Amino acid sequence: MASEKITAETRTEFGKGAARRIRRADKVPAVIYGHGNDPVHLTLPGHATWLALKNGGANALLEIEVDGSTQLALTKQVQTDPIRRTLEHIDFVAVRRGEKVTVDVPVTVVGEAGPETLVVTESGTISIEAEATNIPETIEVSVEGAEVGTQISAADVQLPEGSELLTDPEALVVNVTNAPTAAEVEAELEEAEAEAGIERDESDEELAEQAEAESAEGDGDASEDGDADSE
Structure with a gap:
């Protein structure tokens, strides 16, 4: 997996207010842990970081350049806004080439x-x-x-x-x-709806069949009445 290069800035402001200001500037707050070092808090460019994560997948590997030095970092946790799907915060783990993870x-x-x-x-x-x-x-x-x-x-x-x-x-x-049959799928659906307390509206086909059955039953009753009168 090839690494993506990203230029970052050192983050000195913390808290929700600072994080909101960073995101409004189309940037992403992030932190790098690992190798026994103190956490490094960063600000990453929003669009470039989003593309790097999209290309790299769940375990995207980034070469993060900050203050003239480069750190290889493996993506561990990505927080996104559930509505807008924008990046909220990223946790990275510092790694070295040849290191197994x-x-x-x-x-x-x-x-x-x-x-x-x-x-x-x-x-x-x-x-x-x-x-x-x-x-x-x-x-x-x-x-x-x-x-x-x-x-x-x-x-x-x-x-x-x-x-x-x-x-x-x-x-x-x-x-x-x-593969389940259509009847099995329908039965499972009806069972799930019953457990959830959902009452299903009858379909046009079911209503037509019910009306036809009632009509046939009515014709049968009328026939029996006619036979009784003739006697």
Whole structure:
């Protein structure tokens, strides 16, 4: 994974008010921890940082230049505004080239499983140890042609060269099961709605069937009355 270069500024103001002023200037407050050093508080350029995180994924690696020196930093926690989706704050861990780190890498399922199957991702991430400069953005798990009953555990997943699996090897990552029928989906939906206390409005088709049944029942009653009169 290539690192993105970002030029930062040392942050000297703290607190909510200072953080709001930083964000209004299209910048992001951040901090770098690690290697037994005191935390380094920074201000990063908003748009450039957003692009770097987008390109680098969940474990983006940045070369942060501040006050004439450069620090390699691994993204650990990103806080975003839930409404505007803008960056609020970023925590980094200082790393060195060649140093191995522990990270959770997202799982991406690829390929088409066999007919009438449902592919269930049981674990969205896999924990590995890898060199800081060689962390994969994602780990692909292929289900091409997989039949019902196929189970892929962490031990079955192919990791990038130089990476070591930390997740329990027997942990289930992907499970291929029978695809539910339309009737089963409808039954599960009705059960969930009943548990939630939701009353479903009858569809036009259901109302038409009900009206047809009532009409047939009415015709039957009229016929019986006619037979009784004739007697």
